[in-house]
Amino acid sequence: ESGIDAWLRYARLPASATKGHLNSFPNRIVVLNASKNGPLASASSELHKGIKGILGLDLDVSSSVKSCFAQKTIVVSTLETYKSSCGKLSPKVNLKEDGYWLNTKGNSVQIIGQNERGALYGAFQYLSLLGQGDFSDVEYASNPSAPVRWANQWDNLNAATAAHGSIERGYGGASIFFDSGLIKEDLSRVPQYGRLLASVGLNGIVINNVNADANLLNETNLQGVKRIADLFRPWGVNVGISLNFASPQVLGDLTTFDPLDSTVIKWWTDKTDRIYQLVPDFAGYLVKANSEGQPGPLTYNRTLSEGANLFAKAIEPHGGIVVFRAFVYDQLNETDWKADRANAAVQYFKELDGQFDDNVLIQIKFGPIDFQVREPASPLFANMPKTPVSIELEVTQEYLGQQCHLVYLPPLWQTILGFDMRYNHRQSYIRDIVSGEVFNHKLGGYAGVVNVGMDDTWIGSHLAMSNFFAFGRLAWNPQADSQDIVEEWTRLTFGLSRDVVAAIVDMSMKSWSAYEGYSGNLGIQTLTDILYTHYGANPASQDNNGWGQWTRADSKTIGMDRTVSNGTGNAGQYPKDVANMFEHTQTTPDDLLLWFHHVPYTFKLHSGKTVIQHFYDAHYTGAATVQKFPTTWKSLKGQVDSERYADVLYRLQYQAGHSLVWRDGISEFYRNLSSIPDKLNRVRNHPHRIEAEDMQLSGFTKVDVSPTECASKYK
Numbered sequence: 035e036s037g038i039d040a041w042l043r044y045a046r047l048p049a050s051a052t053k054g055h056l057n058s059f060p061n062r063i064v065v066l067n068a069s070k071n072g073p074l075a076s077a078s079s080e081l082h083k084g085i086k087g088i089l090g091l092d093l094d095v096s097s098s099v100k101s102c103f104a105q106k107t108i109v110v111s112t113l114e115t116y117k118s119s120c121g122k123l124s125p126k127v128n129l130k131e132d133g134y135w136l137n138t139k140g141n142s143v144q145i146i147g148q149n150e151r152g153a154l155y156g157a158f159q160y161l162s163l164l165g166q167g168d169f170s171d172v173e174y175a176s177n178p179s180a181p182v183r184w185a186n187q188w189d190n191l192n193a194a195t196a197a198h199g200s201i202e203r204g205y206g207g208a209s210i211f212f213d214s215g216l217i218k219e220d221l222s223r224v225p226q227y228g229r230l231l232a233s234v235g236l237n238g239i240v241i242n243n244v245n246a247d248a249n250l251l252n253e254t255n256l257q258g259v260k261r262i263a264d265l266f267r268p269w270g271v272n273v274g275i276s277l278n279f280a281s282p283q284v285l286g287d288l289t290t291f292d293p294l295d296s297t298v299i300k301w302w303t304d305k306t307d308r309i310y311q312l313v314p315d316f317a318g319y320l321v322k323a324n325s326e327g328q329p330g331p332l333t334y335n336r337t338l339s340e341g342a343n344l345f346a347k348a349i350e351p352h353g354g355i356v357v358f359r360a361f362v363y364d365q366l367n368e369t370d371w372k373a374d375r376a377n378a379a380v381q382y383f384k385e386l387d388g389q390f391d392d393n394v395l396i397q398i399k400f401g402p403i404d405f406q407v408r409e410p411a412s413p414l415f416a417n418m419p420k421t422p423v424s425i426e427l428e429v430t431q432e433y434l435g436q437q438c439h440l441v442y443l444p445p446l447w448q449t450i451l452g453f454d455m456r457y458n459h460r461q462s463y464i465r466d467i468v469s470g471e472v473f474n475h476k477l478g479g480y481a482g483v484v485n486v487g488m489d490d491t492w493i494g495s496h497l498a499m500s501n502f503f504a505f506g507r508l509a510w511n512p513q514a515d516s517q518d519i520v521e522e523w524t525r526l527t528f529g530l531s532r533d534v535v536a537a538i539v540d541m542s543m544k545s546w547s548a549y550e551g552y553s554g555n556l557g558i559q560t561l562t563d564i565l566y567t568h569y570g571a572n573p574a575s576q577d578n579n580g581w582g583q584w585t586r587a588d589s590k591t592i593g594m595d596r597t598v599s600n601g602t603g604n605a606g607q608y609p610k611d612v613a614n615m616f617e618h619t620q621t622t623p624d625d626l627l628l629w630f631h632h633v634p635y636t637f638k639l640h641s642g643k644t645v646i647q648h649f650y651d652a653h654y655t656g657a658a659t660v661q662k663f664p665t666t667w668k669s670l671k672g673q674v675d676s677e678r679y680a681d682v683l684y685r686l687q688y689q690a691g692h693s694l695v696w697r698d699g700i701s702e703f704y705r706n707l708s709s710i711p712d713k714l715n716r717v718r719n720h721p722h723r724i725e726a727e728d729m730q731l732s733g734f735t736k737v738d739v740s741p742t743e744c745a746s747k748y749k
């Protein structure tokens with residue numbers, strides 16, 4: 035159990051789970067009119083393999099139309115083929131693009147997709163039921179919430195510091211795509227990844243870092259992109275790439291990359307035509323421009339929309355889309371007191387609403403800053419009614435423990451997806467904005483920065499894979515229940531043992547709130563080292579730096595005043611009802627208080643606690659929660675294979691220890707700064723603890739540690 039098959043292990047069910055079901059089980063799979071190497075063919079082989087694994091039955095596979103209504107048959111087809119070959123589907127079903135119909139009633143099974151991809155999704159859904167030992171009769175149609183459901187990979191072609199293709203903010207090893215500036219010869223992990231993506235309904239992938247290397251566009255690499263696309267195609271996953279805006283100059287021999295220059299336009303048009311020759315179903319371009327040092331149209335005093343439309347026009351004849359990221363800010367000009375990076379996206383994009391071509395989608399990070407442990411929804415979601423938008427979520431745990439901490443993310447994501455923006459005082463949930471429903475757009479959707487690598491666990495930790503699984507599930511249905519999702523994932527990944535399911539679900543559901551508890555509370559952000567690693571406690575690094583994230587903590591007060599009346603005005607970027615709520619401390623929820631307000635440490639929360647006491651309590655409670663994780667896990671010994679048992683235990687023990695470093699680092703930092711003691715006298719008082727520097731250490735050397743919060747007495 036290396037983890038390589040993730041939730042698609044197709045482990046044999048115990049006899050107790052299959053009892054009474056095997057005799058009546060279908061004995062053949064009939065796949066109608068499958069295109070060569072397309073998703074229907076994958077559906078067929080996957081069903082065969084899955085049923086063999088889960089039930090031990092070796093089913094016949096055929097493509098004979100005669101079998102449409104035969105008994106004990108699993109029919110897999112597109113709706114169109116089904117109608118023309120087998121007649122009407124009854125009851126009449128309403129399928130959207132990529133949707134499917136699944137009917138297991140009686141002793142036959144129908145898996146009918148709106149397209150081939152939909153049929154593949156239906157097949158995976160059916161296998162998930164079987165894998166969980168669920169033989170109940172179901173009959174339903176399922177449609178995705180939005181058309182764009184993409185993984186983003188931040189893979190570098192070659193990093194200066196790494197011999198092998200590295201992944202920015204990736205914790206699962208080297209790239210599965212790139213090595214030494216080129217696309218790898220051995221792409222054997224690509225179809226395996228495609229299978230995982232398809233199994234949770236994801237239909238696209240951007241394969242390279244948003245901080246893009248122009249060399250991806252050289253002819254050798256474009257041939258490689260074709261090879262990658264050929265390997266993803268059977269899984270219904272279309273490939274896109276991130277662009278470097280300056281490519282015509284960096285890679286071509288033009289003297290400019292001005293988006294309105296005719297030679298530049300021709301350069302991009304030719305490149306795009308070439309890409310479509312190689313990859314006719316190419317998905318589109320992802321663009322990060324004029325942010326964090328990336329080139330963009332602003333260099334030539336052109337607008338961001340002029341920049342986006344350059345690509346939109348080149349790709350439009352081929353049917354592709356341009357995903358333009360709203361993560362645009364200029365940290366070097368935002369260091370003064372009044373400036374607020376949280377304002378940047380609306381400042382840059384609001385006035386451009388209506389100026390983007392129809393095939394441009396604006397991809398917005400869920401919050402206004404950057405994947406913090408708690409943020410409000412980005413106000414930009416409600417500031418561009420004329421432009422389709424998608425939400426960017428981070429599956430890779432950049433600020434959230436980097437796969438060394440168990441943090442199950444769907445509860446965080448759902449605080450955003452379920453947030454009501456009250457556009458024009460009307461109900462307008464983020465999930466309905468990104469689906470295109472609220473502002474009536476065809477385009478819309480989800481991007482998840484997944485960052486899998488060559489590691490057998492894909493993203494660096496077994497338990498973290500529930501976030502990948504859940505990202506797909508939520509992009510399909512943002513109202514799905516996070517607990518149901520992790521239950522399903524656990525059964526498929528670890529088997530049906532009730533103890534195992536209960537333990538993993540329990541830890542997962544507590545984990546985000548625990549991490550928020552011992553990292554950063556009340557909307558103050560994650561309090562990690564902000565300057566480089568984004569890992570470990572370093573509250574001091576949050577202030578006075580060019581990255582524009584500030585706690586504004588001094589000896590008496592803390593928090594960022596983002597009100598209109600007195601602060602950076604960020605609260606005023608939201609629609610009126612929401613703006614009013616965030617403008618005042620009385621109506622701001624406690625968990626976002628310090629995001630919007632600058633208050634004394636002694637300020638009383640709705641909970642009745644003071645801010646500083648909440649800090650202390652949350653840090654102790656959060657750490658105490660994860661202290662129990664190793665014990666919970668140990669209770670599963672013998673019920674989980676020894677390989678994964680040991681790996682997970684190691685990580686949970688590490689997390690338990692690191693949560694103490696966090697707890698004490700942050701608590702002491704604010705105790706020192708505020709001089710207000712913890713009412714329960716815990717901070718600085720650890721009678722039973724043996725400090726590292728008091729131990730006899732052989733084979734170790736003492737060193738100074740910076741930031742000091744990460745160390746025991748600075749060593």
Ligand code: BDP
Pocket residue numbers: 202203244245322326361404405432
């Ligand atoms: C930040 C990451 C950085 C990314 C950037 C982005 O730290 O590595 O390049 O976001 O999303 O969170 O562009």
